[in-house]
Amino acid sequence: MRLLFYIFFFTASCCFSQQVAILKYKGGGDWYANPTSLPNLINFTNSNSKATISKNVATINSDDEDIFNYPIVFVTGHGNIFFSNDDINNLRSYLMSGGFMHISDNYGFDKYIRRELKKLFPELELKEIPSNHPIFHQTFNFQNGIPKIHEHDKNPPKAFGLFYNGRLIVFYDYESDLSDGWEDQSVHNNPKEVREKALKMGANIIEYAFNN
Numbered sequence: 001m002r003l004l005f006y007i008f009f010f011t012a013s014c015c016f017s018q019q020v021a022i023l024k025y026k027g028g029g030d031w032y033a034n035p036t037s038l039p040n041l042i043n044f045t046n047s048n049s050k051a052t053i054s055k056n057v058a059t060i061n062s063d064d065e066d067i068f069n070y071p072i073v074f075v076t077g078h079g080n081i082f083f084s085n086d087d088i089n090n091l092r093s094y095l096m097s098g099g100f101m102h103i104s105d106n107y108g109f110d111k112y113i114r115r116e117l118k119k120l121f122p123e124l125e126l127k128e129i130p131s132n133h134p135i136f137h138q139t140f141n142f143q144n145g146i147p148k149i150h151e152h153d154k155n156p157p158k159a160f161g162l163f164y165n166g167r168l169i170v171f172y173d174y175e176s177d178l179s180d181g182w183e184d185q186s187v188h189n190n191p192k193e194v195r196e197k198a199l200k201m202g203a204n205i206i207e208y209a210f211n212n
Helices: 002-011 037-048 066-071 085-096 108-118 177-181 192-211
Strands: 021-022 058-061 072-076 099-105 158-164 167-174
Touching: 002 085, 037 192, 066 085, 072 192, 085 099, 085 108, 085 158, 085 167, 099 108, 099 177, 099 192, 108 167, 177 192
Parallel strands: 021 058, 021 072, 072 099, 099 167
Antiparallel strands: 158 167
């Protein structure tokens, strides 16, 4: 069964269903946080690029083989996240065969997601992504790397990644909170220019995921 998904993934990678998904994970964390963020990001991306992404955001379980239908899955939350063995096998296969994961630390998520990423890829190390990486230079240019969006601990924003055979497969924004910046303006009362930075960086992430 999974071989059929691999075949589909590789032969159809340039013509996905133009839909993105959010990962529903175990552990008790609020995987459903920031409900307005992805619809806003999709609208912005479609309006500012040639993308025609579906406005319907899919929800996918960590162990669901349907994940292979989506070029990018988004992960966020404030609390615990846990990957079972079935989750790990499924997510590893997805990422190693061309999938992409964006993780946004919504505060309080860091220690849990780092633990689970190590379970997912014990052979890989999270590395800080340099500002000259192509993900920062898609439709929009971020010469200094990831922007600061939402303040938590007055620490500088960081972008970390997992690289498999030289390809970036996981993008993790830390002390930036991009997904907060994608939400409706009334949620966090972020200034327009801050929200625009977040949306532009998010559009870059989608563009990179769809094309690499």
